[in-house]
Each structure stands twice: as C-alpha cells, then as structure tokens.
Amino acid sequence: MQLEDASKTTPPEPIPSKDPLIRLYGRTSLGQSIVVFTYGFYPYIYYSVTPSFNSEHLVTVKTILEEKSGKGIDIVDIQIVTREPLMYYRPGDKSKYSNFLQIWVRYPSMISKLQKFLEQGDIPESPLSMMFQKGLMYDTTVYEANLAFEIRIMVDKNLVGGGWVGLKKEQYTVMKTGFGSANSDIVVICPIDSIYSKSTSYQDKAWSSNAELRIMCVMITTILDRSRTQSSSSTSSASTSSNLKKRATPIVKKAKKSDSSSSKHPVISTLHVSPATFIGYISVYLTTQYAKEQESNPDNIKNQDSILIFTHGKQEDLDPSILVPGYKIIWYPSEREMILGWHQCLRTYDPDIICGYDTVEHLVMIMERGESIQADSVRFLSRINDVKSTATRQQTYSANWVRSQR
Numbered sequence: 001m002q003l004e005d006a007s008k009t010t011p012p013e014p015i016p017s018k019d020p021l022i023r024l025y026g027r028t029s030l031g032q033s034i035v036v037f038t039y040g041f042y043p044y045i046y047y048s049v050t051p052s053f054n055s056e057h058l059v060t061v062k063t064i065l066e067e068k069s070g071k072g073i074d075i076v077d078i079q080i081v082t083r084e085p086l087m088y089y090r091p092g093d094k095s096k097y098s099n100f101l102q103i104w105v106r107y108p109s110m111i112s113k114l115q116k117f118l119e120q121g122d123i124p125e126s127p128l129s130m131m132f133q134k135g136l137m138y139d140t141t142v143y144e145a146n147l148a149f150e151i152r153i154m155v156d157k158n159l160v161g162g163g164w165v166g167l168k169k170e171q172y173t174v175m176k177t178g179f180g181s182a183n184s185d186i187v188v189i190c191p192i193d194s195i196y197s198k199s200t201s202y203q204d205k206a207w208s209s210n211a212e213l214r215i216m217c218v219m220i221t222t223i224l225d226r227s228r229t230q231s232s233s234s235t236s237s238a239s240t241s242s243n244l245k246k247r248a249t250p251i252v253k254k255a256k257k258s259d260s261s262s263s264k265h266p267v268i269s270t271l272h273v274s275p276a277t278f279i280g281y282i283s284v285y286l287t288t289q290y291a292k293e294q295e296s297n298p299d300n301i302k303n304q305d306s307i308l309i310f311t312h313g314k315q316e317d318l319d320p321s322i323l324v325p326g327y328k329i330i331w332y333p334s335e336r337e338m339i340l341g342w343h344q345c346l347r348t349y350d351p352d353i354i355c356g357y358d359t360v361e362h363l364v365m366i367m368e369r370g371e372s373i374q375a376d377s378v379r380f381l382s383r384i385n386d387v388k389s390t391a392t393r394q395q396t397y398s399a400n401w402v403r404s405q406r
C-alpha cells in the first residue's frame with residue numbers, strides 16, 4: 001500500500017495484547033483503501049552513562065526504575081547501546097560519550113514521567129544519585145524523549161509519507177470490514193516486524209509511482225437570508241429606542257462603498273456561522289489519479305472526474321441558461337438534507353485528499369452549520385467512524401508583526 005498517514009490508538013476488543021497500537025492509512029495499488037493496525041512496538045529514550053557502566057549496574061538501574069520511579073511507569077526493557085550524540089561540543093575521545101542506556105516503556109504517555117525522573121537523577125534525594133557519585137553516570141540529559149510515537153515508528157521502520165509499505169506473507173490477519181470502527185475497504189492486523197518499506201528495499205520504478213488516489217475538491221457558497229437580517233435589525237432598533245446604552249451587534253460587516261456588487265447579490269464571503277446565513281450549495285469535484293502503465297502511451301491514463309453540485313430549494317426556480325454541461329446538480333428539500341447528502345457522498349467516495357480554496361474554513365463552516373440544524377453526524381469525517389472532527393481557531397501572527405514585515 002501507499003502510506004498516507006499514521007495515528008496511535010487503543011486496541012479494539014478482539015486484540016488480546018495490551019501493547020500500544022498504531023493505525024497506518026493508505027491505498028493499495030488496486031485502488032482499495034486500507035487501514036493497518038500494528039502492534040509490538042514500544043517507545044523508548046536514551047540516557048547517557050560512562051564507559052565503566054556494565055551489565056551488573058544495569059540490573060541495579062532497572063530495579064530503581066521499576067520500584068522508585070513512581071506509579072504509572074512500566075519498564076519493558078533496558079539495554080546498553082553505543083550511539084553518537086549530536087548535542088553540545090565534546091572534545092577529546094568520542095568513546096567517552098558514546099555509551100547510553102536505551103530504556104523502553106509500555107506506553108507513550110510514560111515517556112514524560114520517566115524523563116522527569118531521570119532529569120533529577122543527580123540530586124542527593126534521587127535514588128540514582130549513587131550512580132553519579134560512583135562515576136557511572138555523568139549527564140542528566142534525556143535524548144529523543146520529544147519524538148512523537150508515530151514518528152518514532154516511521155523513522156525506525158524507514159517508512160515515509162507517500163512511500164510504499166509491504167506486509168510479509170502469512171504474518172498478518174485480514175479482519176472484517178468495520179473492525180476497529182475503520183471505514184475502509186481492507187482492515188489488517190499485524191505485528192510491527194511484518195511491516196517493511198518497499199520504497200527503499202526495491203529499486204524499481206514501480207515503487208516511485210502513485211496509487212489510484214482519490215481526491216475531493218470542496219467549495220461552499222453561503223447566502224445571506226435578508227428576512228432574518230430585517231427582523232433582527234427591527235428588533236435591535238426597538239431595543240435601542242428604549243435603552244440607548246444597549247446596541248445591537250451587526251451580524252455581517254458593512255461592505256465598502258467601492259464594492260457596488262455587495263448590494264445586488266446576497267452571497268457573502270464570511271465563513272463564520274450566524275443566524276442570518278445558510279449554505280446555498282456545496283460544489284464537489286471528484287477526481288481519481290491513475291498511474292501510467294506505460295510512459296510512452298498517454299492513452300493509458302484513465303479519467304473519471306465528475307463535478308457535483310449539492311443544493312436545496314425549489315428545482316423550478318433554477319434558470320436553465322446557467323447550467324454548465326458536465327455538471328450534475330443534486331437537489332434536496334432542505335439545507336439539512338443537503339449537508340447530510342454531501343456527508344454521505346464523502347463517506348462513500350472515501351477520498352484520500354480533500355482540497356480546495358480555504359478548505360479548512362469551508363469544512364469548519366459545514367460542521368458548524370450542520371450542528372446548528374441538527375445534522376451532527378457531519379462532524380465524523382475520518383476513516384475511523386467513531387472519531388469526531390473538531391476545529392479551533394487561532395491567530396498565528398499578530399497584526400503588528402504583519403505590519404512590521406511589510
């Protein structure tokens with residue numbers, strides 16, 4: 001399969017192992033979407049020791065970590081390894097700084113607790129202080145504790161985004177569709193040792209191509225409901241006459257004088273949900289990217305693109321002269337049913353990539369509008385059915401910073 005993304009999760013019920021679980025998302029060379037649940041990989045960190053540290057001291061350190069590091073830390077294994085640190089300038093013999101303890105824990109959440117314990121190892125109250133006094137340890141720096149669990153697996157297994165991943169024969173189990181709440185064509189469970197990278201192990205042009213990726217381009221258009229704005233403005237004017245200190249907050253900002261088209265057309269560009277706006281239609285462009293069978297024959301490229309317009313209202317109100325050939329218009333009696341219809345299209349088409357102009361803003365608008373009209377299921381956009389999509393708004397740069405960079 002061609003790897004698209006990875007995320008950590010808790011094991012579903014049928015999996016007896018308590019190991020941390022990783023989901024790998026991708027698409028096969030035949031165009032089938034696939035989710036791989038893999039287990040047997042544990043997060044780890046490095047902790048520096050001196051060359052005089054040996055296997056006898058290893059037993060002591062393991063006992064200290066298991067008994068004195070506090071609750072919530074499950075040590076899986078500890079080994080003495082040789083690595084070359086990249087931090088700091090270290091003159092002299094490099095072998096003095098190349099000995100490390102590689103410490104594995106059960107779950108990723110235990111890394112931060114272990115890091116805090118080890119960073120205080122040289123203080124007199126710490127159970128590890130005797131190791132520093134005997135010259136077996138010299139530095140409290142914890143290495144590679146900040147790597148995300150998903151990145152750690154991809155680095156160690158040489159997996160890259162967009163690269164091809166293979167599974168060893170007879171070392172994986174194909175589950176029923178829907179296992180682990182996965183909305184994909186194929187669901188597989190396998191140990192981490194059965195996964196290997198095809199992009200690097202096979203020097204073949206076939207692994208430098210793309211799978212049959214599905215792309216969905218989304219664009220929405222919001223419309224101003226003038227009947228609601230008139231009722232709200234009349235209410236605000238009545239309240240203002242009774243109490244001058246109270247002022248109504250405008251829902252939509254006034255257009256500039258130079259923008260003469262804003263007074264003619266009720267279509268607005270704001271993407272914030274307000275009672276006076278609704279989604280008029282959702283434009284969807286569905287495309288499938290196929291790899292060429294032969295570079296010399298461009299006719300082998302298949303094209304199954306389609307353009308859909310999801311809208312609502314009375315179909316007889318549509319002006320036939322504005323219809324564009326090739327567009328398929330899908331009518332719904334209400335805005336709620338239109339949003340649910342688009343969501344069903346998303347789940348059925350199962351795109352690998354969702355793109356468009358201001359894609360995130362448009363998806364947030366659909367989710368927020370769907371919740372306001374009792375279409376809550378629209379927030380479930382992932383290939384995992386029980387994962388609810390959420391969005392937060394934040395400003396990366398301040399206005400003063402933007403002006404200073406001009």
